Amino acid sequence: MNFAKLLTPQAVKVLSSTTSKKRLLSDLGELAESAYGLDAATVVEALIAREALGPTGVGHGVALPHARLPGVDKVKGLFVLLEKPVDFGSVDRQPVDVAFALFAPQDAGVEHLKALALVSRTLRDANICAKLRANHSASTLYTILTETEAVKAA
16 A cells, blocks of 8 residues: 555645635545545535544644545545644644545455555654645645655665
8 A cells, every 4th residue: 555546646735725624524525526536525424424433633733534435446545735724623632734535435444444554654754744734736745745655665
């Protein structure tokens, strides 16, 4: 599992007008629709249902919203950087400015968990998060995410 398999360049975006958790989830739905052809309303509904089980804000300004969706053939990801952090109900009560959403098939087993572990492990790295936060170009953000694992593998 690697970021190049999870993420397309079209699935990376900098958001400047997001003002709340609800708006962020809606923005993720719209991005999932434009990047992968997923139904935005279905995506938002699934993300809200998952958040009802417990917030996916993992701390240090990072959120990992995720859901299983009908019609998804493999695990897919979205990355967004928020220009203005929003309250996400995170475990450390810090607002979120980095979000990586994952969508998995209904019957996804270990692949979904591997993807979640990869993203979580990567975004726990303060140096990587600092690089991401310092760049406001979607193409640069995509490059940082996809080259990070190549450097670690070398």
